[in-house]
Amino acid sequence: MAGHHHHVDPSAGDRRIAAAVGVNLLLTVAQIVGGILSGSLALIADAIHNLSDALALVIAFGARKIARRPADKAMTFGYARAEVVAALINYTTLIVIGVWLVYEGVSRLISPEGVDGWLVIWIAAIALVIDLITAALTYAMSKDSMNIRAAFLHNVSDALGSVGVIVAGVLILTFGWTWVDPVVTLAIAGYILWQSLTEIGPVIRLLMLGSPVESDADAIVADMRAVDGVQDVHHVHLWMIDEGRNAVDAHVVVTEGDWDRADAVKDAVRLALKGHDISHATLEIECSRHACHDRQLFGEKTAVHAAHNHSH
Template sequence: MEHHHHHHHHGEISGGKLLFSVVLNLVITVAQFIGGIFSGSLALLSDALHNFSDVMSLIISYYAHRLSHRPQNLRQTFGFKRAEILAALFNASVLIAVSVYLIVEAFNRLIEPQPVASTWVMVLAALGIVVNGLSAWLLHRDADRNINIRSAYLHLMGDLMTSFAVLAGGALIYLYGWYWIDPILSLLISVYLIRSSFSIVRASTGMLMQFAPSDVSVDAVMETVERFPSIESIHHIHLWQLDDESVFLEARLNFHDDLKLSEVSEIVHDLGHALEEIGIAHTTFQCETGKTGREAVSASCHHH
């Protein structure tokens, strides 16, 4: 016997905000890239590279966000919900690669410091602060609810901090001629990026590998089932996460007695509600009686 319990929760996130952030960041990237070349500032170039990776991440996030809202069909039975997790994984991985490259460049610059035109650096860093601040502010409310938006938001916050650092660096070069501050900033920015990206790589990989979600334990499932005296045991448990919101449980339930289908249906329905309280929205149970499970009641019951 199968039981389906569906509970839909839509974290509606505005794709328009993402699109607006893309345009803003594209402008700043081009400006900082040109400025970085003219001023000879590695920190400004690394900021431009950040911003470019931001633009890429925002475009991917926007497209994945639209994909994930497409309805499911007979071939894509889960819809495209995993698109956002793939986007988050890809973005974070690219950021790590970019950061490693910048670290190497920064070390080269520390060995042979290069002169930097500080006025350019300060003006463009200030522009970066305005644009990234505005974009991050647009996305911050949705960042908690969605790993894909969170990866885009992290990019923006990283950029905001970077722009502040680059502005301060430009000021120090302008006042004291400390050219070495430029590669040092580039190093710090890159290390920060690697750290923040790594946590996203870990979380998104966990979902793609169908690991049990961190906030719902198999023990909690067992404890919930134990509250039902008519159920002898639960086994063959599979617990996984489709995306940020949907947790799925699939298991076999062994009943003490050979109950009528209507009675089993009622128990399973109540169990579905109890499991919803610990964060499991979708449940599928195969119900059996007797230790071997051979005398399984084979019928199907759907509950929405």
């Protein structure tokens, strides 16, 4: 995450998202009408997923706007995590849609219904073209933002869904296999669930103040302790501010006899952290004689933990 670089002009990106929202809303209406007229659950499933695409893009658009606000006294780290919250909403929505489609697909397998194959094929073909256009509009931005990546994946899964619907229409026309329609619906649902559950993990990790996936916490501590003048390091917090910024908060104990060069030691520790792609570091310097007594390497004891330990 930390290695990402933003190449897309924000205003150009906004125009792409606005265009993608417009075509997806038009497509949703066409697919729902077509699905009702043809009796195809797979087409309606594709339509609902398309509506979620449009909503995902609207959420992504709003989050991009909010994320550009400068830091203030209410949000001292800035508003960049608005995009992470948007990604969480979008992936959660996809999971709910996937579960609903599984339920509907199984129901249709139990009680099959007639399907108009030609109508299904034509509408799904139009949908596929629009899905591919929308995916192309958001592809470049998806590399730099988990928010836009969530919206992009909505579109990719929808394009695959459209392909599945076309195949179902052809099989229904050729062999009269109406059961293919709910089977394709279940396949679309399975893909949506697999994709969403895979992608939602990093989003939750970031919101839970987890350490960067690509960082080795033990190696970071080892490099801090290896700095000349550092006796020990404790109460280390390592987390992601957003996709592009990692942060460290730690207590650094300066060896006895090196207190007069404490500032130089601190600068050397900061330099060591930059080698681990740490863009923000808050270091509390302690002399060896007055270092914390109740030390733990990562994090620190909260009031709840302290009370729990005391009770024992």
